[in-house]
Amino acid sequence: xxxxxxxxxxxYLTKVRNKSFVIMTFLTPLIFVGIFSLVAYLASLNKSTSxxxxxxxxxxxxxxxxxxxxxxxxxxxxxxxxxxxxxQSEEQERYGLLYIPKANSIDEVAEQITFYSExxxxxxxxxxxxxxxxxxxxxxxxxxxxxDAASIQEMRIRIKTHQxxxxxxxxxxxxxxxxxxxxxxxxxxxxxFIIIYGNMIMRSVIEEKTSRIIEIIISSVKPIxxxxxxxxxxxxAGVTQFLMWTILMxxxxxxxxxxxxxxxxxxxxxxxxxxxxxxxxxxxxxxxxQFMIEANNLPLLNLVIMFLLFFIGGYLLYASLYAAxxxxxxxxxxTQQFMLPILxxxxxxxxxxxxxxxxxxxxTVSQIFSFIPFTSPVVMLMRIPFGVPIWQQVLSVVILFxxxxxxxxxxxxxxxxxxxxxxxxxxxxxxxxxxxx
Numbered sequence: 355x356x357x358x359x360x361x362x363x364x365x366y367l368t369k370v371r372n373k374s375f376v377i378m379t380f381l382t383p384l385i386f387v388g389i390f391s392l393v394a395y396l397a398s399l400n401k402s403t404s405x406x407x408x409x410x411x412x413x414x415x416x417x418x419x420x421x422x423x424x425x426x427x428x429x430x431x432x433x434x435x436x437x438x439x440x441x442q443s444e445e446q447e448r449y450g451l452l453y454i455p456k457a458n459s460i461d462e463v464a465e466q467i468t469f470y471s472e473x474x475x476x477x478x479x480x481x482x483x484x485x486x487x488x489x490x491x492x493x494x495x496x497x498x499x500x501x502d503a504a505s506i507q508e509m510r511i512r513i514k515t516h517q518x519x520x521x522x523x524x525x526x527x528x529x530x531x532x533x534x535x536x537x538x539x540x541x542x543x544x545x546x547f548i549i550i551y552g553n554m555i556m557r558s559v560i561e562e563k564t565s566r567i568i569e570i571i572i573s574s575v576k577p578i579x580x581x582x583x584x585x586x587x588x589x590x591a592g593v594t595q596f597l598m599w600t601i602l603m604x605x606x607x608x609x610x611x612x613x614x615x616x617x618x619x620x621x622x623x624x625x626x627x628x629x630x631x632x633x634x635x636x637x638x639x640x641x642x643x644q645f646m647i648e649a650n651n652l653p654l655l656n657l658v659i660m661f662l663l664f665f666i667g668g669y670l671l672y673a674s675l676y677a678a679x680x681x682x683x684x685x686x687x688x689t690q691q692f693m694l695p696i697l698x699x700x701x702x703x704x705x706x707x708x709x710x711x712x713x714x715x716x717x718t719v720s721q722i723f724s725f726i727p728f729t730s731p732v733v734m735l736m737r738i739p740f741g742v743p744i745w746q747q748v749l750s751v752v753i754l755f756x757x758x759x760x761x762x763x764x765x766x767x768x769x770x771x772x773x774x775x776x777x778x779x780x781x782x783x784x785x786x787x788x789x790x791x
Contacts, residue, residue: 357579361579364583369558370595378595406448407427408439408442410453415491426482452468459498460498536652537739544668548668552673558680559769588673589673656738656744664731667731669731670762671754672696672700674761681768703728703729703730703732724737727756734747
C-alpha cells in the first residue's frame with residue numbers, strides 16, 4: 355500500500371490544526387500591518403513638526419530668498435549681534451540659526467556661512483537651505499560677470515535619453531527598477547520561506563524522534579516515504595499559511611488606513627519617492643501609462659512559471675536537508691553546528707544577487723551562480739526579468755531538481771539511521787558513517 359498520501363495528509367492536517375499555527379496565521383498580518391501603520395503615523399507626526407529658523411544676513415545678498423513652507427518658518431533678524439541672537443535662539447528653542455556674514459565678494463560669503471543649532475540638523479533641512487543659497491549665489495556670480503542669469507536659464511536644455519534594445523523595444527530606468535524589484539522580491543520570498551518552513555520540518559522531526567512516535571511509524575512506512583511525506587505535507591501547510599497572509603495583509607492594508615486615517619505613503623523612503631517622481635514626470639497619467647508599458651514588457655508568463663518551478667525546487671532541496679538535520683540531533687540546541695553549512699549558500703545567493711545581478715545580470719559570476727543548485731533559485735529568479743535564454747532557465751531547473759533527488763537520497767540515508775539514534779550527539783564524521791549503512 356502506498357502510504358505517501360496518508361503521510362502528506364497527516365502532516366498537513368497536524369500543522370494546520372495546531373493552535374499556534376492558526377494563531378500566527380491571523381496574528382502575523384495584524385503585526386505587520388500594525389508596524390507599517392505605526393511607522394506611517396510616526397512619519398506623519400515627524401513631518402508635521404514645525405520648525406523656526408532665524409536668519410542673520412549681514413551680507414545683504416540673500417534678503418527674502420527663503421520662503422516659508424508647511425513645516426518650516428524662516429525669520430529674518432536685523433540689528434542684533436551674532437552672540438545675542440545665538441542666545442536668543444537657544445532660549446526660544448528655535449530649530450536653528452543661519453548666519454551669513456558680510457564679506458567683500460560672494461565667493462568669500464559662500465565659504466563662511468554657518469548654521470547653528472542645538473543638535474545636528476536634518477539632512478533634508480540642510481539640503482533645502484543649501485539649494486536656496488547655491489541658486490542665489492550662482493545668479494549673483496553671473497551678474498558680477500555681466501551675464502544675464504535669466505537668459506542662461508532659458509538656454510538650458512534638459513536631455514532625456516530614450517532607451518531601446520537592438521531589436522527596437524523601448525526600455526527605461528523605470529523598467530530596470532521593475533525588473534530589479536520583481537527579482538529581488540522573488541528571491542527574498544524564497545529565502546524567508548525556506549528559513550521559516552525548513553525549521554518547521556526540522557522541529558517536527560525532532561519532536562517525533564524525542565517522543566518515540568517515530569519508532570511506531572517506521573514499522574509500517576519506509577523512511578524515504580516518511581521523509582517525502584513530511585516535506586510535502588509541511589510545504590502545503592506553509593503555502594496555505596502564506597496565501598492566508600497575502601489575502602489578510604491585502605485586506606488590512608486597505609481597511610486600516612481608511613479606519614484610522616493613516617497615509618501609508620509616509621513609509622516611503624527617499625529613494626522610493628525619487629522613483630515615483632521619475633515615473634510621474636510629465637504628470638500622473640503619463641507616469642501610470644509608463645508603468646503599465648514597462649509592466650507589459652516584462653515576460654510575465656515566463657516569470658510566473660519559472661518562479662513556481664524554482665520556488666518549489668529550491669524549497670524542496672533545502673527542506674530535505676533540514677529534515678536530515680532534525681533526524682541527526684536530539685534537540686534544537688544541537689542543530690547549530692549543522693545549520694551554518696545550509697544557510698551559507700542562501701546568504702551567498704542573496705549577496706550575489708544584490709552585488710552582481712543588479713550590476714550585470716548576464717555577467718560570468720551571475721551566470722555561474724544561476725546554475726549552482728544551492729544558489730540558482732535566488733540568483734536565476736533575479737536574472738530572468740532581464741531576459742535569460744530559455745535553454746539556460748530549463749537547464750538550471752533540471753540541475754536543481756536532479757540535485758533535489760540526490761539530496762533526498764542523501765537525506766534519507768541519514769534520516770533512516772538518525773531517527774532511531776538517541777543520547778549520542780552526531781558529528782560530521784558520524785554522518786559519513788551513516789551514509790555507508
